Amino acid sequence: MSDKLIDIDTLLAQAGNRDNHEQYHSVSTPIYLTSNFRHRDLEDAETFDPHKQYSYSRLSTPTRSVLQKTLADLEGGANAFAVSSGMAAIQLVFSLFKSGDEIITSDDLYGGSFRYFDYLADHYGVKFSKWNGKDYEKLSELVTAKTRAVWLETPSNSTMKIIDIQKVANLIHDANRKKLPANLNLISIPPV
Numbered sequence: 001m002s003d004k005l006i007d008i009d010t011l012l013a014q015a016g017n018r019d020n021h022e023q024y025h026s027v028s029t030p031i032y033l034t035s036n037f038r039h040r041d042l043e044d045a046e047t048f049d050p051h052k053q054y055s056y057s058r059l060s061t062p063t064r065s066v067l068q069k070t071l072a073d074l075e076g077g078a079n080a081f082a083v084s085s086g087m088a089a090i091q092l093v094f095s096l097f098k099s100g101d102e103i104i105t106s107d108d109l110y111g112g113s114f115r116y117f118d119y120l121a122d123h124y125g126v127k128f129s130k131w132n133g134k135d136y137e138k139l140s141e142l143v144t145a146k147t148r149a150v151w152l153e154t155p156s157n158s159t160m161k162i163i164d165i166q167k168v169a170n171l172i173h174d175a176n177r178k179k180l181p182a183n184l185n186l187i188s189i190p191p192v
Contacts, residue, residue, distance in 0.1 A: 006073075008074070011070065011073055011074060012070070012074075015029075015066060015067075015069075015070040016028060016029035016066035016069075016070070017029075029062055029063055029066045030062075030063070031063050032057070032061045032062055032063045034057060034061075035056065035057045036055070036056055036057070037053070037054040037055055037056070039055075064082050067080075067082050068080045068081060068082050086110070086112075087112055087113075087116065090113060090116060091116070094116075094120060094126075097120075097126055097148055097149070098124075098126075099124055099125035099126065100125060100126075100127075100146060101126050101127070101146060101148040101149075102126075102127045102128075102129065102144055102146040102147045102148060103117075103126060103127070103128050103129070103147070103148060103149050103150075103151055104128075104129045104130075104131050104139065104142050104143070104147060104149070104150045104151070105117065105128055105129070105130055105131065105150075105151040105152065106130070106131055106132070106133040106151070106152040106153060106154075106156060106161070106163060107130040107131060107132050107133060108133060108153070108156035108157065108158070108159050108161050109151075109152075109153050109156065109157060110153065110157045113151075113153075127146070129142045131150075133152065133154075133156065133161050133163045134161075134163075136167060136168075136171055139168065139171060140171055140175060143172065143175045147175075150168060150172055152165075152168065
């Protein structure tokens with residue numbers, strides 16, 4: 001994102017405008033429903049650059065590229081990823097962790113999350129601790145030197161529990177300064 005401040009309404013209204021160089025010169029990025037993209041010739045296929053070109057819609061499309069860039073700009077991030085479902089997003093995030101890592105989760109999450117976390121614990125040795133989302137002193141006690149993330153939903157699914165994200169972040173960052181490795185993260189996504 002550029003250093004210039006852009007009003008959120010302008011950013012949303014202009015998402016993808018002037019970024020699309022397709023042959024019909026559309027103002028807004030069209031929705032590409034194709035599954036495959038054609039290479040111009042053999043040289044184009046041999047020198048294919050997945051960061052600048054498209055080959056298959058499961059990997060990327062111009063439409064998804066505009067969405068991801070817009071989301072990154074909205075959040076002030078370097079990148080954003082659009083995936084097909086909430087569970088795909090959860091799996092993408094959890095691909096960052098490895099055996100022996102510990103994750104603290106709130107106790108009121110989408111049921112599919114818990115089933116996936118049980119699978120990760122059983123098959124990959126990732127340890128999960130549940131926190132009730134209210135007792136911040138207990139959250140502090142759950143943090144260990146192997147804690148790599150705190151996973152929560154707010155409002156939660158299904159009881160709509162509200163968790164103070166800033167309070168959790170402050171607590172985790174404080175614990176991080178005291179005893180933890182530098183790679184502890186706070187991860188929050190909307191309920192699936």
